[in-house]
Amino acid sequence: MRQQIAAANWKMNLTYQQGEQLLDAILKENIALADHQAAVFAVPFPYLMMASQKLSGRTNYYVSAQNCSDVKAGAYTGEVSAEMLKSINIGYCVLGHSERREYFSERNQSLAQKVQLCLDNGITPIFCCGESLSIREVGAQEGFVETQLMESLFHFSEADIRKIVIAYEPIWAIGTGKTATAAQAQEMHAHIRHLFAKKYNKATADHIPILYGGSVKAANAMELFHSPDVDGGLVGGASLVATEFISIIRALK
Numbered sequence: 001m002r003q004q005i006a007a008a009n010w011k012m013n014l015t016y017q018q019g020e021q022l023l024d025a026i027l028k029e030n031i032a033l034a035d036h037q038a039a040v041f042a043v044p045f046p047y048l049m050m051a052s053q054k055l056s057g058r059t060n061y062y063v064s065a066q067n068c069s070d071v072k073a074g075a076y077t078g079e080v081s082a083e084m085l086k087s088i089n090i091g092y093c094v095l096g097h098s099e100r101r102e103y104f105s106e107r108n109q110s111l112a113q114k115v116q117l118c119l120d121n122g123i124t125p126i127f128c129c130g131e132s133l134s135i136r137e138v139g140a141q142e143g144f145v146e147t148q149l150m151e152s153l154f155h156f157s158e159a160d161i162r163k164i165v166i167a168y169e170p171i172w173a174i175g176t177g178k179t180a181t182a183a184q185a186q187e188m189h190a191h192i193r194h195l196f197a198k199k200y201n202k203a204t205a206d207h208i209p210i211l212y213g214g215s216v217k218a219a220n221a222m223e224l225f226h227s228p229d230v231d232g233g234l235v236g237g238a239s240l241v242a243t244e245f246i247s248i249i250r251a252l253k
């Protein structure tokens with residue numbers, strides 16, 4: 001079975017102490033994950049080591065960064081490189097979140113660089129894509145997402161593309177309480193999988209986890225995750241509430 005992932009995106013929320021308490025409350029549940037399941041915590045940079053220490057010894061629990069630099073190293077004050085993340089054993093990195101695209105002007109070409117640097121350092125990119133409301137309203141979402149994938153990912157080899165996780169996050173559903181229906185999510189996920197099959201092959205397309213993101217919560221996770229092409233979720237708001245995220249992990253296929 002394809003890997004199924006519940007990924008928490010804390011964004012710029014919680015103090016260090018609140019982060020510790022949240023992780024403690026979730027880990028206290030001792031949720032056993034099957035071989036094909038993973039729980040990933042994308043925490044702010046200053047909390048990466050703390051989260052790693054708390055998760056150490058747990059099977060299929062991972063820490064993720066929320067971003068990394070698009071350059072390798074050097075005089076780039078304030079940036080954090082993929083190599084730095086590797087040096088503290090961080091396994092995942094969220095890339096191209098719509099908030100970074102919107103507020104920090106991240107573009108498809110620079111994201112291609114970030115993906116390359118993560119792969120060079122053995123870090124799994126969680127590559128975000130997804131359309132705005134205005135694009136969906138004119139029915140152009142499939143072409144928009146195709147361009148995002150084409151410009152950032154489709155030059156990678158088959159071996160490399162198999163190491164990537166996709167998160168489809170329609171911008172109109174992020175932090176708005178407005179969730180895509182399971183049918184809307186499934187439709188786009190099937191389209192994304194079809195694009196990978198067309199560019200690479202069916203076996204590769206079937207191997208790549210495609211997470212859904214956009215107001216996932218305990219109440220809708222089960223329905224969303226049970227769509228055949230939805231392989232878990234990237235979760236913002238609800239990942240900050242222990243009981244919510246516990247239920248979301250439990251909703252994985």
Ligand code: PEP
Nearest residue numbers: 174175213214215236237
């Ligand atoms: C996200 O941060 O990627 C996200 C989907 O946020 P929310 O779950 O709050 O919509």
